[in-house]
Amino acid sequence: MPGGTGRRLVLLNRDLRLHDHPALRAAGAGGVVAFVLDEELLALPTLGANRLAYLLEALEALRRACRGLGGDLVVRRGRLGEEVLALAGAAGASELHATRDVSAFARRRQQVLGELCSRAGCTLVLHDGVGIVPPGSLAPAGGDHYKVFTPYWRAWQEVPRRPLLRAPRSLAPLPDGLEPGRIPSLAELAGGGRQADPLGRRNVPPLVLEGPSPLRQPGGERAARRRLAAFAEGSAAYEADKDDLSREGTSRLSADLHFGCLSALEVEARLAERSPEYIRQLCWRDFFLSVTHAVPDVARRDYRERARHWRRDDAELEAWRGGETGVPLVDAAMHQLEAEGYVHGRARLVAASYLTKTLRHHWREGADHFLRALTDGDVASNSCNWQWMAGTGNDTRPNRVLNPERQARRFDPSGRYRARYGGGAGAP
């Protein structure tokens, strides 16, 4: 990295798009765009096949888009620090640009990059871009973050938005000698060996992965933008339909937002006029990013210590995971998860309430299972929603229990959702 030619390296993470991308814009058309399949991330037990499949598709889509503009996407696999150092050296980079993130894992990653840059005499520039209002930028008087949604929502609406950024019109070709690297397939990652290394340099161990869900949503910026356009058409009905389990009334953009194939700011701009209720949901996402920014280990420990007595019963937990509790709406939610790598938000609440409040299993058991199985699995949204439902999080009514029968009568009165996902047709 030292002695760089002034070129900028953009290290992507979960910001896999060309539109409205502050780090990419700052690096300019001459920037080298790279992604590292980080060994440490690949080894996490909560990384499942659905998320990995979406990620690989998003990388393929981005590479196609970069090539269409004259540039490329460089892909490596290995230890983050070593790979970035090698890439920066090969690219002759003196600046490293990346998008700032909030989880404990992301913070460590940023720290590694910071240390690496200071050792190598290069500048690390972190940009906002995962949320609409940057996490950490809003705090009440006398506190470091909002602990309750409504005051956050009020303050959030008042924050001026930065202008949206256009996608680059062209990108420079890679510097001579810099190999783009292959994007391995999911099967290669699961099989290990040289094929799973983008440069075919070394044997890497296989990943422990169950197969992806048969009906999962394909990944990538192009697919995401198509979904956004289709949803925007009918989004005026969102408020009326969003809790109706039998309809496809929600956007299904959560994975696209998680991987940054869509900029949340752009989604807000597209939908602000048509669906104010939708904007409130996007604010929940920002709220939980802000909570996670303040409490980065929210995925592991109680946000609020409450005297909860959790039970441990492996057979019961297995039945919940497998959709075999005998409670139709809970089972339908878990079957939807298995089939699609996605669960309707209302059904997520019911499945989480049942596990934590009725069966009294620790919220982490549910959160880890969801994180591994969901394509949109997101540390901030997942952990904070689980804690919200378990009563250890930001809920102002920590003892609320959702009765699955009543929820089914109210949100799936025709029984269509339960019938579709094998949770007992027509039965409550």
Ligand SMILES: Cc1cc2nc3c(=O)[nH]c(=O)nc-3n(C[C@H](O)[C@H](O)[C@H](O)COP(=O)(O)OP(=O)(O)OC[C@H]3O[C@@H](n4cnc5c(N)ncnc54)[C@H](O)[C@@H]3O)c2cc1C
């Ligand atoms: C137990 C539990 C676990 C969850 N885990 C995740 C997760 O891992 N990843 C994730 O993205 N969402 C999670 N959610 C939040 C929410 O259920 C999903 O974002 C939503 O159902 C995704 O479907 P959609 O895109 O059609 O949502 P829409 O109803 O169309 O909402 C639009 C967008 O707003 C955001 N949003 C909506 N509701 C919430 C919420 N409660 N919290 C945070 N953001 C929200 C999402 O980005 C979503 O895509 C979880 C909710 C619960 C109750």
